[in-house]
Amino acid sequence: MKTILKTIASSLLMLGLLASCAKPVMSERTVELRNKLTQLQNNPKLKGYAPEALREAEEAVKNVETPQESTRMTMHLDYVAHRKIEIAQAKAQAEYLEAERVALLKLPVIAGAKTTPPLQGLVAPKGEMGKGSVVTLGDLLFDTGKANLKPAANDDLNKLVQYLRSNPESKVLIQGHADSVGSEQSNVVLSQNRAGSVKAHLQGKGIEAERLMTRGEGESTPVADNNSAPGRQLNRRVEVTIVE
Amino acid sequence: MKFIPAFFIAGTCVLGACASVPASSTQAIAEAEATLKVAQKPVVRTYAAPELVVADQRLDGSRQAVRKSEAQLAELLAYEAELSADLAIAKADAGESNVANLDIKRARGIAQ
Numbered sequence: 001m002k003t004i005l006k007t008i009a010s011s012l013l014m015l016g017l018l019a020s021c022a023k024p025v026m027s028e029r030t031v032e033l034r035n036k037l038t039q040l041q042n043n044p045k046l047k048g049y050a051p052e053a054l055r056e057a058e059e060a061v062k063n064v065e066t067p068q069e070s071t072r073m074t075m076h077l078d079y080v081a082h083r084k085i086e087i088a089q090a091k092a093q094a095e096y097l098e099a100e101r102v103a104l105l106k107l108p109v110i111a112g113a114k115t116t117p118p119l120q121g122l123v124a125p126k127g128e129m130g131k132g133s134v135v136t137l138g139d140l141l142f143d144t145g146k147a148n149l150k151p152a153a154n155d156d157l158n159k160l161v162q163y164l165r166s167n168p169e170s171k172v173l174i175q176g177h178a179d180s181v182g183s184e185q186s187n188v189v190l191s192q193n194r195a196g197s198v199k200a201h202l203q204g205k206g207i208e209a210e211r212l213m214t215r216g217e218g219e220s221t222p223v224a225d226n227n228s229a230p231g232r233q234l235n236r237r238v239e240v241t242i243v244e
Numbered sequence: 245m246k247f248i249p250a251f252f253i254a255g256t257c258v259l260g261a262c263a264s265v266p267a268s269s270t271q272a273i274a275e276a277e278a279t280l281k282v283a284q285k286p287v288v289r290t291y292a293a294p295e296l297v298v299a300d301q302r303l304d305g306s307r308q309a310v311r312k313s314e315a316q317l318a319e320l321l322a323y324e325a326e327l328s329a330d331l332a333i334a335k336a337d338a339g340e341s342n343v344a345n346l347d348i349k350r351a352r353g354i355a356q
Contacts, residue, residue, distance in 0.1 A: 076320045083327040090334035097341035104348045223285060225333060234287070234340065 024067030147193035192216025292332035
């Protein structure tokens, strides 16, 4: 009987100790996170952009401000909150830049102004071109919503033209792509038309039509998230692949 | 003797539970892998290479946790990997937009 009572008493003591060890845990960076979020929310330049991402960041910070049962969960929520705030900042920045771009494009271009090819203009493969090389023409090389290739594309496509002239047996596949805005059918048409413009340009440089295959892929193969403006811009592209 | 079949059944159930990977962990890893695949573009590496490294590390950690049957940890790490990859993509988007705008400004003679 005494043994049983001792055992029960010891067990209760152990349980009590364990219970006192399992105190709810809070992140030490709660205040830092809240300040970081507040700064972002009050940033005058970014106000009103990426509201959904900001809401997610707010929710994540609230989770951090709630004591958790384990240190691991506290660390996890801390990490999530940091990332969500940074994601919200990057998305807000991208949306702000998109709005800025719309305004800038309405301004007149200065004649003779030298510009570097934009990263979203043409992306050419580094090093030697060969079978499998892909040249990507970005959205900025086309008029908005149209298939006309801008003059800026002329210089950019020179390397490809030189390759095709030097390798008369080679063939390319020109694939137009679109973002997810608009109907699937209209996107297929636009992407096909843009691929056609690139083909016409290359034909104008003396490349035979039978070496230039075109295809409108529409919105079927995005390379970025269509839920963001910059993502949609990346998806609006033409890819020229050297297939032979 | 009567208890032996019961022990066998109970033991099998316990082993079965330990050996199987909870669907939520598998789902979380699959989602992280999908996001990381989208993030594996040269343009994303240009702007957010550190975030991609962290995403890779977290995903590796998640897979190890699955091997050790630590389902909850696997799920947490997979989600952290996915968030890192999301951040990398968002930073690349912003970076690309910034470069594009600078070029437009140059073409229009706008001071930066």
